[in-house]
Structure formats: C-alpha cells, structure tokens
Amino acid sequence: MILELDCGNSFIKWRLLNASMASVGWGVVDNDEALVDVIRLRSVGLSQCRLVSVRSDDETAALVATLENTFAVTCSVVSPARELGGVTNGYEQFERLGLDRWVAMVGAYSLAQRACLVIDLGTAVTSDFVGADGQHLGGFICPGVPLMRTQLRTHTRRTRYDALEASLALKDVAPGRSTAEAVERGCVLMLQGFVSGQIAMAADLWQQDFDVFLTGGDAALVTSVAPSARVVPDLVFIGLAIACPTV
Numbered sequence: 001m002i003l004e005l006d007c008g009n010s011f012i013k014w015r016l017l018n019a020s021m022a023s024v025g026w027g028v029v030d031n032d033e034a035l036v037d038v039i040r041l042r043s044v045g046l047s048q049c050r051l052v053s054v055r056s057d058d059e060t061a062a063l064v065a066t067l068e069n070t071f072a073v074t075c076s077v078v079s080p081a082r083e084l085g086g087v088t089n090g091y092e093q094f095e096r097l098g099l100d101r102w103v104a105m106v107g108a109y110s111l112a113q114r115a116c117l118v119i120d121l122g123t124a125v126t127s128d129f130v131g132a133d134g135q136h137l138g139g140f141i142c143p144g145v146p147l148m149r150t151q152l153r154t155h156t157r158r159t160r161y162d163a164l165e166a167s168l169a170l171k172d173v174a175p176g177r178s179t180a181e182a183v184e185r186g187c188v189l190m191l192q193g194f195v196s197g198q199i200a201m202a203a204d205l206w207q208q209d210f211d212v213f214l215t216g217g218d219a220a221l222v223t224s225v226a227p228s229a230r231v232v233p234d235l236v237f238i239g240l241a242i243a244c245p246t247v
Ligand SMILES: Nc1ncnc2c1ncn2[C@@H]1O[C@H](COP(=O)(O)OP(=O)(O)OP(=O)(O)O)[C@@H](O)[C@H]1O
Pocket: 007, 008, 009, 010, 011, 012, 028, 121, 122, 123, 124, 145, 146, 215, 216, 217, 218
C-alpha cells in the first residue's frame, strides 16, 4: 500500500492506495499526531509514502521522520523543479512556487493535454495558467473563505454569529438579512467573482481552447459560475503520483 499526503497550512489530506493504485481510504486531519493515529489503524502492508507539503522545511522533515520511524516506510517528498510532466514552472524563482500549486497543475496538464486554468479553493485560493505547450504563465493567490471570515471576525466587533446560523446562511445568495447571511454570502460571492474573472482572463488568452479545473474543499461553492469546469478533488494527488512515481 502507498500512503499519499497533501500537507497544507491548515489540514493534512491523506489517501491510501492498494497495489492496483485504487484508493482504499482517505481523510482529512489537522495535525501530525492525528495523522499517525488514523494511519496506525490501517498501516498493515504499507510499503511507501509520498507527500507534497507547503509547510516549512523543518515541519515537513519532522513529519517525514515520524512516518519513517513509526511505519518503517520511506517517504518521497516533492521538491521544486523547473520542469515536470511537460509543464514548465513560470516563476522567476521557481523554488518559491507553492508545491501544492505545482503538482496540481502538473496533474491538470496530464489530464487535459491542452491549455488549462487550475483553481484550488482551500484556506487560500490559488489560480494558475498553463498554456497548451505546458508553459506556466503564472497565477494568483488570494484568501479563501476561512481566511476572509476570520479576518472579518478579528478586525470588527459586531460580525459574530454561530455555526448553526452559518450553516443555514448558504441556502441561496440573495442579499443577507442577518449578519451570518451577509458575511457567508458575501464571502461566497467574492469567490465566485474571482473565479469568473479568472475564466474571462483565460478566454482572453486562449479563446475556447482550454480546460478549467477546480479542486480544494470549497470547489463546490463556485461550480455555478464555472459550469463546464472539471471538478477534480484529488488533483494534487494525481500530480503527486507524477512527481513521485512508485519505486
Ligand atoms: N472534511 C473537511 N475538512 C476540512 N475542510 C473541509 C472539509 N470539507 C470541506 N472543507 C472546506 O474546505 C476548505 C478547506 O479546503 P482544503 O481542505 O482544500 O484546505 P487547504 O487549502 O488544503 O488548506 P491547507 O492546504 O491550507 O491546509 C474549508 O473552507 C472547508 O470549508
């Protein structure tokens, strides 16, 4: 079995593949200890681990050491590259491009084999443009819903509401008539406006000849403004397999 990990700033997403590369389990945890606990229950036959991380080098090294010591596996870790899977990193300093963005676009290009716009909606929202020839033109980074919400709560005094109100607020996006509706709907509309703008930018560059990929925990919030987008929740893992092939 292979353990795949996508180590973000807020969450670690994990997935287990069997010998036929079929997913036999997955989940989301919010710290290293919780990850070890959940994998320990399923670690029989674990032979390899591969991971992509946007955490600090020290944090990533600590997680790798824990996994290698606890489960007696070797971990392959994605490192920055100028070129991978036909995609050329477009950053002036290629090693500074977030590795989650990098493997997501490598995964998207492997599926599309033509120009693609890759949007990852998580804690942060990122968008990346890859041309038909695999050249990464660059992209954008903005706060995602969790960050927008927390910034509002932190910097204003009267925008509070509870989780129940929040969960009821998104039944539609009409003008809000309570604080919860006003904030929750406002954040979703910010996300949708951003995604619409990105698709318009891609259409300026490539007319109709491109694919839009959506991934990340909040992808479902924007599908209404991107009806032809391909929603691929495991896009990072698809790219991860290309970056760290089975040994
Ligand atoms: N099971 C889940 N666990 C955590 N977040 C979830 C889950 N399902 C949906 N979400 C939503 O996904 C968003 C987080 O997205 P995602 O899991 O892609 O985070 P992320 O960008 O990977 O975060 P990071 O990479 O910084 O850890 C949150 O806004 C949350 O509302």
